[in-house]
Amino acid sequence: LTAFTIAGGLAGLSGALFCLFNSMATPDFMHWSYSARPILMTILGGSGVFLGPAFGAAVFFLLEQVITHITDNWMIFLGAILIPVVIFFPQGILGTIVKYFDREQETDRQ
Secondary structure (H helix, E strand, O other), rough: HHHHHHHHHHHHHHHHOOOOOOOOOOOOHOOOOHHHHHHHHHHHHOOOOOOOOHHHHHHHHHHHHHHHHHHOOOHHHHHHHHHHHHHHOOHHHHHHHHHHHHHHHHHHHH
16 A cells, blocks of 8 residues: 555656646647557566666657657557567567677676
8 A cells, every 4th residue: 555655646746747847738648658658668678677668768769759750650650660579579679688698698608
């Protein structure tokens, strides 16, 4: 119950800060794509690595900025990028990189 209360308080605080940052609150902020962003960032970066979600956020925002200059339907292209990431990199991008370097260090030791 304590953890739930603390998490709810922090979520409320972050929502208030988000509204202050944007200088307004509109119903568009309740769209599923806003709530799905942290999940997509975690999937991209990798949930098994400490810095995976932060890396995923950087990749997500980079892709968003690049694709937005090409087309307004950037979520379609992000989905097309996300599907191969999930299939070929099930630990996320950073998780796969960390796993690769760990495997390289083990082969160097032998």
